[in-house]
Amino acid sequence: MAIWHEVDQSVKQWLKEARNSIVESLEHALDIQTKSDANDLVTNVDKETEQFFVKQIKEHYPDHRMMGEEGFGDQVNDLEGVVWIVDPIDGTMNFVHQQRNFFISIGILEDGVGQLGYLYDVILDELYCASRGKGAFFNEKKIAPLQEGNINEAVVGFNPASIHSEQTARMFIPLVKDIRGARSYGSAAMEFAYVATGRMDAYISLQLSPWDFAGGKVIIEELGGVVTDLQGNPVNMLEKSSILAAKPELHKQLLPYFQSR
The missing domain is CATH 3.30.540.10 (Fructose-1,6-Bisphosphatase, subunit A, domain 1)
Known part of the structure; x- marks a missing residue:
């Protein structure tokens, strides 16, 4: 158009x-x-x-x-x-x-x-x-389309500001043990950009506003990646939401860490 x-x-x-x-x-x-x-x-x-x-x-x-x-x-x-x-x-x-x-x-x-x-x-x-x-x-x-990823080789970005209780911190412990590395850069946009270019394999946040993820969501999805909330549901573009943005196969591997909790 x-x-x-x-x-x-x-x-x-x-x-x-x-x-x-x-x-x-x-x-x-x-x-x-x-x-x-x-x-x-x-x-x-x-x-x-x-x-x-x-x-x-x-x-x-x-x-x-x-x-x-x-x-x-x-x-x-x-x-x-x-x-x-x-x-x-x-x-x-x-x-x-x-x-x-x-x-x-x-x-x-x-x-x-x-x-x-x-x-x-x-x-x-x-x-x-x-x-x-x-x-x-x-x-x-x-940018080349995102390739399938494996959890044991993944570098995952987190938003530590949203991990504000022992309960939510414990939710991430099993995941951190299984991935290759964790990173935090202090900007959701930066972390989306890094997933898009393969510098990271996924980005996770417990709560973001639409302006935090709208631009990144368009880019990740155009590259074949997946952006949902932590339960695997589509995100509401008018409300705050948890976010799981990842390479396609890796997204499937990450969901169980959150769906059972």
């Missing part, structure tokens, strides 16, 4: 413009605030970046709706038509403390079906993207 090519070109241009602003902002003091708790950070740059995307989308695609983490978009209660799901800075704690390892994440859906996905490493200027039915790309180079 012609519109998706046009939207794709627009997004890539806007990401570059957003990068310029974000990189420049690192030369100045950040206005850092907390949201739900001391670990849930938001900065003026998160807000300004989301407002930038709201402005661009409304100006160029007034019939589209946008749901963003910081609440500057639309109140989206259904997935009819075209809906953009945007995280202006995924990995805000990394942004604040490290000034690296944070991403812009964008998923664009039409009637609930993912059409375009973008995961953008701002500091490294690396773009992972996918267009439904046309493949996924890393900096314009096509």
Whole structure:
């Protein structure tokens, strides 16, 4: 569809413009605030970046709706038509403390079906993207489809922030013993990107918001991977959800660790 090519070109241009602003902002003091708790950070740059995307989308695609983490978009209660799901800075704690390892994440859906996905490493200027039915790309180079994986050779990403009790921690112990290695990078978008390119084999989180996984879901599925909740159910793109994103065969091997608990 012609519109998706046009939207794709627009997004890539806007990401570059957003990068310029974000990189420049690192030369100045950040206005850092907390949201739900001391670990849930938001900065003026998160807000300004989301407002930038709201402005661009409304100006160029007034019939589209946008749901963003910081609440500057639309109140989206259904997935009819075209809906953009945007995280202006995924990995805000990394942004604040490290000034690296944070991403812009964008998923664009039409009637609930993912059409375009973008995961953008701002500091490294690396773009992972996918267009439904046309493949996924890393900096314009096509990414090979995901191959079958085995649990005893798997490197799996976890979100330790969601393991907040002894009960949930114990749920992961048998799995950690069976896999080759575990990693945590502090950005769901980064971990989705690493699964897409084979740097990791799976990513698991007990709770993510739609803006955390929308862009990554489009890319992983375009590569033949599987993204569900931990019970193997389709994820609701309007609600928080647990996430299991993995190579196809590995996804099947990982599900039993969670379905019996």
